Amino acid sequence: MAHDHHDDHHGHGHGMAEDLPRFEALLARRRMLQWFAGAGTAALVAGCGGGSGSSSSDSVSVVSGSTSTATPTPTATSTPTPTATPTPTATSTSSSGCVAAASETNGPYPADGTNSSSGSTSNVLTSSGIVRSDIRSSFISSTTTATGVQLQITLALVNVNSSCAPLSGYAIYIWCCDRQGLYSLYTLPAESYLRGVQVTDSNGQVTFTLIFPGCYSGRWPHIHFEVYSSLTNATSGRYATLISQLALPADICTTVYADTTTYPSSSRNFTQIGSLSSDNVFGDNTTAQNSAMTPALTGSTSAGYIGTATIGLAL
Template sequence: MTHRHDDHSDHGHGMAEDLPRLNAQLGRRRALQWFAGAGTAALVAGCGGGSGSSSSSTTSSAAATTTTTTATPTPTATPTPTATATPTPTATTTGCVADPSETAGPYPGDGTNTASGSTSNVLTSSGIVRSDIRKSFITSTTDAGGVLVTLTLTVVNVNATCAPLAGYAVYLWHADRQGHYSLYTAAAESYLRGVQVTDANGQVTFTTYFPPAYDGRWPHFHFEVFSSLSNALSGRYAILTSQMCMPAAICNTVFANTSLYPTAASIFSRLSLSTDNVFGDNTAAQIAQQTPTFSGSVAAGYTAAAVIGIAR
């Protein structure tokens, strides 16, 4: 616009004067065209820079995405072993409870009561430390008979994430297949009683027979735990006296053999674990721990296992 105004104001001079002006005007126009071209180029360059910035941003985003994608599997993979490993200590920690104290009953043979006017303390007898308790060992070698059970007990400290307690003594006893107890109702016998000391895994193993049902009582094992063998053999130093209840399904299977267990099936049919005078008031968790797991058969014998929880 300014250039046109200047053209109007200079109109009417001769060619000689107009030529230099025209050349100057053309020069200015070329300059303007150059600047316009430069501006366009700058604008294009600016857009290109924007595109480059956008491209760079996209690349960064892609890189970030790639990094995120790459990083995500790493933590995902890491929790997997952690999650796998975590249940193990948790299961161990929550896998035991303190066994409740139960009555030793009238036939413990641990020096706490009398039988036939004399104190019965089998714990002070030579030979009481034994794994196979099927036979008498004091004045006879009578075999009690019954369905074979190999019982492994694991003694653990419930206050230390169920850590095994080594060097503890366990005294196990129970009735014979007719419901009699050695030293008492089978006074001449000393079978189905024995003491074992826990190994590094807190375990002891007894070879014995399946206990019967008798009037008023669900089939059970009695046991006492001592902090050492010397305390066990001294008698009256038990840190826990309790009992284990037999699984109902195994009871029904075993007691079906009436030649070995002549009265157990009929008695057992009238019993209930929930109304038993020992187990009836225990919690579900206590009953679960007090019930050994069994595998095997009547013909081949059973393998059983249970945990004994001690609060130390």
């Protein structure tokens, strides 16, 4: 509404008829100002999101003339679960309950095709009849039976790197000297006794019946053996997995060799050796190996002896 400011300086010497229109104009002007003031407040409320249809994303909080910035809620950082460090598996040739047998020489009288006797290769493994449990008799060109104190020995073949699991289907060839310290097919070329092969059963076991071998000069009383992964490999005289020897218990040796009629020179030879550690084959083995490679025997010279030994392979 337009308003002339010069009219405010006029005097009041006019009558009611003149002042009434001015009074009504002034009243109307004040109402207009009040209306504008109210409209401004409503606009401010609407601008602050006071309406029920306002979006919360558009709202701004006003406190004492300052704008408050909402503090964001921190996102929790998850602590990663540490990855467990794997325990290294120790490489060992032994497990609880069994020890890997030491590799030993097969000696000068193996008859396994690796050397000769009387000018020809000696290989009893290719001979028919070599697979047998009782090895006391010759079976090639003679039927002579070796005499002496009977010994029955069971060998259990196990894998020391697989919790001593039995190894079935393997072939074990054993041989030893007779009661006088002589070997068939060599110092006794006409004989083939005290040699034989057996295949391990589901328990990894083989059993041989032989005699308690004599003790010859320079060696601790022993039994030779070779292990093959199959009978085919054994009877072809090749690919031995292990070549080793069994040491006979000292106390049993002393008892058996006391019969100098049956074992004429063994007692003297055995006394001269002294101890297992002084033997040129067993002397460099560990105590654990010699213990495992010495069969535990029970029995007597009259009834014979029965023994067992566990042969460990580190496969």
